[in-house]
Amino acid sequence: MKKRILACVLTMTLILMLLVGCISGKASTKTSDMFEYIGYSSETSSEIVYDTETKVMYAISEVAYNRGTMTLLVDENGKPKLWEE
Structure with missing residues (x-):
């Protein structure tokens, strides 16, 4: 019984650690502040x-x-x- 509880706690801790790394929003905020979208070029698909x-x-x-x-x-x-506004 103790082994099962320990296994559950370790599994939940691992899952929680993985999710915390994915939730951080600092990178997406930095990227949106760094670059501004101008438009789409159909000739180059970019x-x-x-x-x-x-x-x-770019x-x-x-x-x-x-x-x-x-x-x-x-x-x-x-x-x-x-870029000239």
Whole structure:
């Protein structure tokens, strides 16, 4: 009987520890403050965002084999493209 109670307590503790790590909302808040969504490019199947501090623009891939890949957007001179409001 003691072994069963100990096993239940250990299992519940492990599950609780795993859930606490997944619930933390700090990363999602940081990401939403860091980048601002501009729009979607159907030619490249990617979302266009810009960094709120530097105004540098990026494309985030939506294609299945490289989903989430961020690519720096550059102008005709090779300099980072900046968001102008």
